[in-house]
Amino acid sequence: MKDAATMASPAALASPDAYADAVATAVRAAAAYYADGSTPLGDDEYDALVRAIEAYEAEHPQQVLPESPTGKVAGGAAVGDVPHSVPMLSLDNVFSAEELESWAAGLERRLGRPVAAWCVEPKLDGLAVAARYRAGRLTQVLTRGDGFAGEDITHAADAVLGLPGRLTEPVDIELRGEVLLTQEQFEHANAVRSEHGATPFAHPRSGAAGTLRAKDRPYRIELTFFAYGAVGLPGLDHGELLDRLAVLGANTAAGTAADPRRCTTLDDVRRRIDAIAALRDALPFGIDGVVVKADALADQEEAGSGSRAPRWAVARKLQAQHKVTRLLGVEWNVGRTGIIAPRAVLEPVVIDGVTVTYATLHNPADIERRGLMIGDQVFVYRAGDVIPRVEAPLVDERTGAEQPIAFPQACPRCGDAIDTSEQRWRCVRGRGCQAVASIVYAAGRDQLDIEGLGGTRAVQLVEARLVADLADLFTLTREQLLTLERMGECR
Numbered sequence: 055m056k057d058a059a060t061m062a063s064p065a066a067l068a069s070p071d072a073y074a075d076a077v078a079t080a081v082r083a084a085a086a087y088y089a090d091g092s093t094p095l096g097d098d099e100y101d102a103l104v105r106a107i108e109a110y111e112a113e114h115p116q117q118v119l120p121e122s123p124t125g126k127v128a129g130g131a132a133v134g135d136v137p138h139s140v141p142m143l144s145l146d147n148v149f150s151a152e153e154l155e156s157w158a159a160g161l162e163r164r165l166g167r168p169v170a171a172w173c174v175e176p177k178l179d180g181l182a183v184a185a186r187y188r189a190g191r192l193t194q195v196l197t198r199g200d201g202f203a204g205e206d207i208t209h210a211a212d213a214v215l216g217l218p219g220r221l222t223e224p225v226d227i228e229l230r231g232e233v234l235l236t237q238e239q240f241e242h243a244n245a246v247r248s249e250h251g252a253t254p255f256a257h258p259r260s261g262a263a264g265t266l267r268a269k270d271r272p273y274r275i276e277l278t279f280f281a282y283g284a285v286g287l288p289g290l291d292h293g294e295l296l297d298r299l300a301v302l303g304a305n306t307a308a309g310t311a312a313d314p315r316r317c318t319t320l321d322d323v324r325r326r327i328d329a330i331a332a333l334r335d336a337l338p339f340g341i342d343g344v345v346v347k348a349d350a351l352a353d354q355e356e357a358g359s360g361s362r363a364p365r366w367a368v369a370r371k372l373q374a375q376h377k378v379t380r381l382l383g384v385e386w387n388v389g390r391t392g393i394i395a396p397r398a399v400l401e402p403v404v405i406d407g408v409t410v411t412y413a414t415l416h417n418p419a420d421i422e423r424r425g426l427m428i429g430d431q432v433f434v435y436r437a438g439d440v441i442p443r444v445e446a447p448l449v450d451e452r453t454g455a456e457q458p459i460a461f462p463q464a465c466p467r468c469g470d471a472i473d474t475s476e477q478r479w480r481c482v483r484g485r486g487c488q489a490v491a492s493i494v495y496a497a498g499r500d501q502l503d504i505e506g507l508g509g510t511r512a513v514q515l516v517e518a519r520l521v522a523d524l525a526d527l528f529t530l531t532r533e534q535l536l537t538l539e540r541m542g543e544c545r
C-alpha cells in the first residue's frame with residue numbers, strides 16, 4: 055500500500071495502476087472503518103483519496119473498477135444482514151463555502167424556487183444507528199451497514215444514554231441518529247480499559263464502534279445517542295421533527311451549544327456553520343462537520359434522494375482533528391519540579407492547518423498502556439490550543455521494524471536517580487534537579503569556568519539551600535562556602 059500522502063493527491067492517479075492502488079487502499083480503509091472504527095488513513099486522507107478516485111473515474115469511465123468505493127454507502131464495506139425499513143443513506147460532502155453555495159444553487163435549480171428555510175446542525179462523529187420502537191418500547195437497534203441492511207446491536211442498547219428503553223408515547227417508530235462516546239465517556243472508557251489490561255481506544259469513534267459490537271466484556275462503557283431523524287413520523291418539517299423526537303424522550307443536539315438552528319438565508323447558514331466550527335473544541339462530543347438540511351418537508355420530498363444520499367442535505371466537512379503519522383522517537387524532558395515527561399517526536403503532519411512535530415505522551419505508564427513503539431504509525435489528536443497528543447498505534451500497520459521505547463535509567467538532566475514510585479516519574483532531586491544541572495552547566499569550562507564546581511559541590515550547595523538558581527552563585531560568601539563539608543581554607 056502506498057503512503058497516504060502520495061495517494062491522496064489527485065495528480066498521483068496518473069495511471070491505471072495508481073488508480074487500482076488507490077481503490078485497494080480506500081476499500082481496505084473503509085472495511086476497517088466500518089468494522090471497528092479504525093483506519094490506516096485519517097479522515098482527511100480518506101476523503102481526499104475518494105475525491106482523487108472520483109476524478110480519475112470521471113476521466114476514464116471505462117476503467118471504473120467494480121469494487122470502487124465511489125457512489126456507495128459506507129464505501130462498499132457491507133456489514134450486517136438485517137434489512138432496513140427505509141435505506142439509511144449517507145450525505146454528500148462539501149469542503150468550502152464556495153462548494154456549499156454551488157450545492158445550494160443546484161438544489162434550488164432542481165426545485166425551481168428558493169429553499170424555504172434551512173436547518174443547520176452538528177455532524178456528530180460517531181456511528182449511525184436505527185432504533186426500532188413498537189408501542190413506545192425499544193425492540194431492536196441496528197447499525198447502518200451498507201445502508202440497506204445492518205447488524206443487530208440490540209445487546210448494546212442498555213449502555214446507550216439518550217436512547218430510551220421506553221418512549222413517552224406508545225408509538226411505532228424508528229429513531230435514526232448517531233451513537234458516540236462523549237469526550238468524558240471516552241476518557242472514562244480508556245481508564246476502565248487500562249484497569250482491565252485492554253489497549254486504549256485510538257479515538258472516540260473507534261471506541262464507539264468497538265463498544266457497540268462487543269459482547270461479553272467484563273466492564274461496561276457508556277455511550278450517548280443523538281437523534282437526527284426518524285421513520286414513521288410523517289408530515290413534519292425537519293425542525294418540527296427534532297422537537298417531536300425530544301418530546302418522545304430521545305436525546306437530540308438541542309440544548310447543546312451546537313443546537314440545530316433554522317436559517318432563512320444562505321448567509322445565515324454560513325454564519326451558523328462558522329459559529330459551530332468555532333465552538334468545536336469546546337463541545338463535549340466530537341463533530342466532523344456541519345449538516346445543512348432543507349427544513350421544509352415539501353422541499354425535501356420534491357428534491358428526493360439519489361442512491362447514496364438525499365439531495366436536500368449536505369455535510370460541510372471540517373478538517374479532521376485526528377491524523378495518522380509516524381512516531382520517530384521519544385524525548386524525555388525534566389520539568390521545573392523534577393517531573394520527567396516523555397514527548398513524542400513525530401514525522402511532521404498538518405492537523406487543522408497547524409504542523410505538528412511533537413505530541414505529549416503523559417507518562418511512562420501511559421506509553422506502556424498504549425503499547426507504543428518507535429517507528430509506529432500513530433493516531434495524533436490536536437484541537438485548538440490543546441497540546442497535541444498521541445492516542446494509539448496502528449498495530450495492524452506494523453512492519454516488524456518497530457523498536458521498543460527506551461525508558462531512562464537515570465535523570466536525563468542531572469544524572470541522579472529517578473523516583474518511579476508514582477505514575478509520573480520524577481528526578482529524586484525534585485526542584486533541586488534543575489538548579490544542580492544549571493549550576494554544573496554554568497560552571498563548565500566553556501561558560502564561567504569555575505574551578506572545583508562540579509556535580510558534587512553543586513548538589514551540596516543546593517541541598518544546603520545556599521543556591522537555588524544560577525544568580526545565587528554571585529552572592530555566595532566565603533563564610534557560607536566554609537560551612538560545606540570537605541570545604542576548607544586554602545593554605
Ligand code: IVH
Nearest residue numbers: 143144145175176177178182232282345364
Ligand atoms: S442526516 C438522510 N444528520 O453522517 C439523511 N447525518 O456522512 C442522512 N451524521 O450517515 C443522515 N450527524 O451517520 C444526518 N446531523 C446529522 C448527522 C448525520 C452525523 C452522520 C450519519 C450519516 C453520515 C454521513
